[in-house]
Amino acid sequence: MRMWTRGLRRIISQLIMAVSVCVIAIIVDTRVVALPQTANEIRGLLEFVEQSDCTFIRNGAEYSGARARAHLERKLDHLKSKNRVKSAEDFIDLAATKSSLSGRPYEVRCSEGREPAGIWLHRELQRQRQFH
Numbered sequence: 001m002r003m004w005t006r007g008l009r010r011i012i013s014q015l016i017m018a019v020s021v022c023v024i025a026i027i028v029d030t031r032v033v034a035l036p037q038t039a040n041e042i043r044g045l046l047e048f049v050e051q052s053d054c055t056f057i058r059n060g061a062e063y064s065g066a067r068a069r070a071h072l073e074r075k076l077d078h079l080k081s082k083n084r085v086k087s088a089e090d091f092i093d094l095a096a097t098k099s100s101l102s103g104r105p106y107e108v109r110c111s112e113g114r115e116p117a118g119i120w121l122h123r124e125l126q127r128q129r130q131f132h
Contacts (some may be wrong), residue, residue: 021103039090044128045121046072054110056117062109072096092121113119 049056049069057067063071075095079085084094097118098105106117 038080038087040132041125041128042076042085042091045088045091047078047124048128049096049121050123052108052110054108054120057107057109057114059102059104075100082129088125089122092125096121 001103006097046069049072050065052065054065056063058068058071072095076085076091079091079094084120085091096106097116108117108120
């Protein structure tokens with residue numbers, strides 16, 4: 001009877017180990033798949049900023065789309081070096097919503113009026129996701 005119990009424990013232990021390895025593999029695989037999608041979404045947002053006719057307003061100063069993109073890319077690089085950007089939403093919320101130095105919100109002025117840059121970019125992200 002003891003021999004049978006030891007054998008059963010060993011089988012259960014090996015089964016738990018195998019399931020754990022499979023779960024870890026699935027999690028890692030999902031993360032690898034998500035990263036290119038996130039990079040593509042962020043790239044799409046940066047292209048949107050650059051190509052937009054809207055004026056980007058940062059700390060009271062106005063910037064063209066190209067200059068706004070360059071600034072946001074620098075902030076993105078800094079956040080990526082700290083492994084803080086896991087999604088396009090993270091990029092918007094951490095890099096494109098407000099000044100890291102002054103805390104003042106970024107805004108955009110378009111033909112329709114002025115609005116917070118975070119709202120503008122979240123709306124664009126949703127629009128881009130509808131088409132991909």
